[in-house]
Amino acid sequence: MGNLLPFIKLYRRYPGAMALGVLLSITTLLASLGLLALSGWFITSTAIAGLTLATAQSFNFFTPGAGVRGFSIGRTASRYFERLVSHDATFKLLAWLRGWFFARLAPVPLHRLKQFRKGDLLNRLVADVDALDQLYLRMFSPILAAVVTIVMLALGLSWFSTTLGLSVVLMMGGWLLLLPPLFYALGRHSSKAKGISQQQLRQAALDYLQGMAELQIVGTEPVFRQQLDDRERQLHQHQARLSKLEGLGSALLTFAAGSSAVWMLYLAAGEYQAEVISGPVMVMSVFAVLAGFEALMPVPGAFQFLGFTAQAAGQLKEVIDQPPMVYGKQAPEVKGLVEFKNVNFSYDELQVLDQVTLTIPAGQHVALVGKTGCGKSTLAGLLTRYNDCDSGQVLVDGVPVPDFTEQALYQALAVIPQKTHVLSATLRDNLKLADHSASDERLLEVIQTTGLNQLAAARSNKVSSNKVNSNEAILDLWLGQGGIMLSGGEQRRLAIARTMLKQADILIMDEASEGLDRFSEQLLLNRILEAYQHKTVIMITHKQSMLDKMDAVYRLDAGCLSVVAG
Numbered sequence: 394m395g396n397l398l399p400f401i402k403l404y405r406r407y408p409g410a411m412a413l414g415v416l417l418s419i420t421t422l423l424a425s426l427g428l429l430a431l432s433g434w435f436i437t438s439t440a441i442a443g444l445t446l447a448t449a450q451s452f453n454f455f456t457p458g459a460g461v462r463g464f465s466i467g468r469t470a471s472r473y474f475e476r477l478v479s480h481d482a483t484f485k486l487l488a489w490l491r492g493w494f495f496a497r498l499a500p501v502p503l504h505r506l507k508q509f510r511k512g513d514l515l516n517r518l519v520a521d522v523d524a525l526d527q528l529y530l531r532m533f534s535p536i537l538a539a540v541v542t543i544v545m546l547a548l549g550l551s552w553f554s555t556t557l558g559l560s561v562v563l564m565m566g567g568w569l570l571l572l573p574p575l576f577y578a579l580g581r582h583s584s585k586a587k588g589i590s591q592q593q594l595r596q597a598a599l600d601y602l603q604g605m606a607e608l609q610i611v612g613t614e615p616v617f618r619q620q621l622d623d624r625e626r627q628l629h630q631h632q633a634r635l636s637k638l639e640g641l642g643s644a645l646l647t648f649a650a651g652s653s654a655v656w657m658l659y660l661a662a663g664e665y666q667a668e669v670i671s672g673p674v675m676v677m678s679v680f681a682v683l684a685g686f687e688a689l690m691p692v693p694g695a696f697q698f699l700g701f702t703a704q705a706a707g708q709l710k711e712v713i714d715q716p717p718m719v720y721g722k723q724a725p726e727v728k729g730l731v732e733f734k735n736v737n738f739s740y741d742e743l744q745v746l747d748q749v750t751l752t753i754p755a756g757q758h759v760a761l762v763g764k765t766g767c768g769k770s771t772l773a774g775l776l777t778r779y780n781d782c783d784s785g786q787v788l789v790d791g792v793p794v795p796d797f798t799e800q801a802l803y804q805a806l807a808v809i810p811q812k813t814h815v816l817s818a819t820l821r822d823n824l825k826l827a828d829h830s831a832s833d834e835r836l837l838e839v840i841q842t843t844g845l846n847q848l849a850a851a852r853s854n855k856v857s858s859n860k861v862n863s864n865e866a867i868l869d870l871w872l873g874q875g876g877i878m879l880s881g882g883e884q885r886r887l888a889i890a891r892t893m894l895k896q897a898d899i900l901i902m903d904e905a906s907e908g909l910d911r912f913s914e915q916l917l918l919n920r921i922l923e924a925y926q927h928k929t930v931i932m933i934t935h936k937q938s939m940l941d942k943m944d945a946v947y948r949l950d951a952g953c954l955s956v957v958a959g
């Protein structure tokens with residue numbers, strides 16, 4: 394429950410709209426109450442008035458009749474506006490909450506976010522934020538409205554008889570105190586389990602869909618399908634339990650309303666006999682109690698799902714409590730001197746780097762070699778602050794990388810990562826990621842240099858013979874979801890093209906030529922080294938053929954660095 398506290402505070406964001414929503418909810422309940430109470434009074438009064446001709450003629454039918462219509466129209470109008478205002482306020486709050494959550498998520502270092510799976514993070518951003526609407530729509534607003542309705546009803550009946558007024562407080566107040574803890578206790582386990590099941594099902598469905606091709610090839614698709622079905626069945630079981638609980642809530646409230654009405658009839662009849670109230674008021678009291686219980690109807694559901702909401706809030710809190718990456722204030726003009734000084738780094742128990750010391754003078758091209766998994770990417774990742782070292786220092790031009798501002802650090806660095814991220818967008822958009830201000834001419838030049846024009850030519854049906862149109866067609870080429878339309882080699886070309894556009898001061902190439910044929914590899918490597926001729930280049934590679942172009946070669950082995958050449 395403590396998980397909900399930080400989010401409850403955020404509800405102060407739209408106080409006006411939220412208060413208006415509650416007010417309209419109260420108005421609706423009071424109009425319902427007025428409608429039923431007045432109807433009870435009116436029916437009884439007309440029945441009594443009809444007993445003699447004189448009373449029948451003198452009875453004023455019109456004012457109470459108008460009152461009944463007024464309450465009826467008022468209830469409908471107020472219900473409509475209540476839905477409009479409260480849902481609008483909730484949606485605005487959810488939209489803002491999503492932005493707020495994302496703003497807290499963005500500065501969390503990538504290596505920390507890696508502990509959450511992609512589907513899981515998406516689930517938190519969408520479903521868990523959505524679950525927070527329960528707090529206002531299903532809890533605050535109805536509970537507040539119920540309290541006000543009980544108070545108003547009690548005051549109204551006290552006007553006629555204090556006994557009746559106090560009885561309402563005891564009967565309805567008692568149920569209002571009993572229902573929340575009861576239904577929270579009854580629903581806590583299932584609603585929490587439902588949240589977890591839903592999340593697991595989404596994750597499993599995502600894994601299943603993403604890996605379907607491989608699962609089919611290895612013949613394990615039915616096993617995964619079965620696991621998915623099991624999860625779905627589990628979710629249905631929790632949902633069924635919650636539906637039964639909802640039914641129990643309705644039954645309990647119907648019983649509460651009925652028994653309270655009978656009790657009220659008994660008390661009101663006593664007051665009538667004692668001539669404290671009239672016959673119509675006696676009937677009105679019973680109808681008013683019946684109508685008053687409408688205010689308690691949402692209470693069991695609200696508390697039954699509280700476990701689910703608390704679980705969602707906990708999931709969000711887990712992400713936003715991650716310490717953000719802290720950047721410094723320095724933004725020096727970078728020349729490209731890179732230094733690793735006595736660097737140690739471990740992933741939990743696994744020590745990857747042990748007292749690594751390396752100086753790369755500005756403008757030097759160095760290669761980093763070593764067995765698979767020896768820590769080459771990890772070392773490069775300390776420069777980009779993918780991770781921070783456990784001890785020692787990583788410096789650029791003598792300034793420790795944590796002291797750089799975020800903008801200055803990433804302006805100085807260009808990376809060709811092992812996996813290229815391709816946006817589901819056009820080639821132009823994918824290239825402009827590296828330099829937003831690049832002109833189409835510049836983009837086409839880089840496309841030519843990296844051989845990406847061959848990719849466009851291969852889809853020649855889209856390329857017109859007209860030169861202007863053909864250039865447009867290349868740039869507007871749609872690359873598909875996650876670069877699905879690009880081969881591994883084409884994705885490498887795209888990554889290389891981006892670094893050519895960026896022209897940073899330090900370039901890190903992590904297996905940059907993976908997926909390229911020998912000829913393209915040599916060609917592209919020459920071009921990129923030419924483009925970064927006077928810049929610092931750190932090339933991580935397994936390929937011997939690339940090493941003779943480097944000024945120095947270092948080998949990483951068992952966490953230690955040694956010079957191979959240079």
Ligand SMILES: Nc1ncnc2c1ncn2[C@@H]1O[C@H](COP(=O)(O)OP(=O)(O)OP(=O)(O)O)[C@@H](O)[C@H]1O
Nearest residue numbers: 507740743745763764765766767768769770771772
């Ligand atoms: N996020 C992580 N959490 C835990 N261990 C990790 C993580 N990333 C890498 N490792 C482990 O750290 C070691 C070094 O990984 P790294 O990716 O730096 O190696 P590498 O030399 O670049 O390998 P490759 O040549 O295959 O790219 C490996 O044993 C790897 O399993």
